[in-house]
Amino acid sequence: IGYFLPPNLGGFYGQLQYSFSEKTKYSPGTATPDVANNSRTGRYIGGRFGYANGPLDIAAAYGSSTVGDQFYVGTTNKVNTFNLGASYDFGPVKLFGEVSRSKNKLDYETEPFLGGRPDVDLTGYLLGVTVPVGAGLIRASYSAVKYDNNQQEVLFQPRIADPKANKLAIGYVHNLSKRTALY
Template sequence: SSTSRDLGNGVAYDRLGFPIYNPFYLNRGSIKASRRELAHSGYNSSRLGFRGTEDLGGGLAASFWLEAPISNDDGQTGVSTFTRRSTVSLSGGFGEVRLGRDYTPTFWNDTVFDPFGTNGVGTNLVSTANGSFGGFTGYADGKKLPDALKNVPQLPDAGGSNYVRAGNSIGYFLPPNLGGFYGQVMYGFHEKTKYSPGTATPLAENASRTGRYVGGRFGYANGPLDVALAYGSSTVGDQFYVGTTTKVNTLNLGASYDFGPVKLFGELSRAKNKVDYEVEPYLGGRPDIDLTGYLLGVTVPVGAGLIRASYSSVKYDENLVARSPWEVLPADKKANKLAIGYVHNLSKRTALYATVARVSNKNGASLTVGGPGFQGTGNGFTPKTSTGYDFGIRHAF
């Protein structure tokens, strides 16, 4: 469940969809929204998968991996899609070539170096903020939802963002015998139709290159140390006739060190939402929007259990320029999050867990731990704080 408390900040919205902060607003009171749920994926993502490997001889192997999300709280989502992972691969002494839908290189740092593994209310704000920072309309493969189905509940959508996963991708992974060094590169096809001449391109947004992803991750893991650097670029908007292409470029660095009594985690992240213009506008184009963040975390083994804690923070910088000496620009939106939890292992397969987390927003930021939304109310309210709790049981088989 999650609870949040709001203060009204006006009803105008900025380029990110946030209500514009106004220090002279009339206090219209507050709104508190709360909800209790029997949910899933509070500790590990609920999933059901199938995988296999065939030895081809000579050190070669062919493999497949199909992994489906399941909602075991209500049973409505079963093995209906394989949007978590759907890959085939060929591996050997050269490494591995993997085709299909898989985690992006940049997301790996978010989840590997997060004590909560980007699950439940403890998920770090770096991952939460970046997940919506690079969203795009339509499907990553260019398919459009038929009008007749637009109001019908849909299966999990494989499109809309390339931050966590990318479909239609080709990935290459270095072999595991490099003395602790590891790495991968990925290219995700947009699968949009190219027209010649270009002026034959349909007059529609995101019709040319939206959905393309390219990225890589390289690191070193040896003994208690693990450190990795990742970069990715996702095309999130494209208008041929306007002559603009919008990309989100993400760079992050993560590390962990296991001292034995405690294990420390950390991550630095920077993402840039930028517009490339075929012809630069006379008065200048839209400024880049920067999203920076960091994470500090720790896990402490205690008998059969594990204490987990993290602190994460993000800031949005719209790089606005004053149009006159008297214009006062709004302050950058900021948010931070503190999370702490405990996992008690009943066996190798079964564990009990509990987590509490709290998000604090400033200057109109509207990040939450999940649960009730505020922007959809239409009242111009943004969450000042958001608090969430997870209590549950995890069973793996």
């Protein structure tokens, strides 16, 4: 279910979303194991709100999704994401950027004796530019993401470094018509 704010709010815009779970009750006729109750798996709630005026566009978004639910084991796995993005069109060049923070959280009904799996945090950003050239558009961006596995120190075991990734992207889009483009 989605709701869009009316378009005439002086540059402000937004959207709210809700997604029902994938399965509302356990059915013995399915292949689902007896220990699984997926009543909340797939549930999503989120929203995005922003302001656009002339060449400036800025928006923030938040979403929470239940990606796993083991009722009898006592765990619920959720992914919560927050983004903040902005763009500014200078005419011949459009700049844009985005920062995001995501948390993969495993909630325990009863905390396991050995501590359980730690939450995983991700922090990322993207900086980019687009430049119109004739009927086409040159695109370039740089992005980076860093994982924080929140690992606990274990006796006689070295801590594994948290992964990270960087990406440089360059492309060109050539518009053949309003609906057809080559890239």
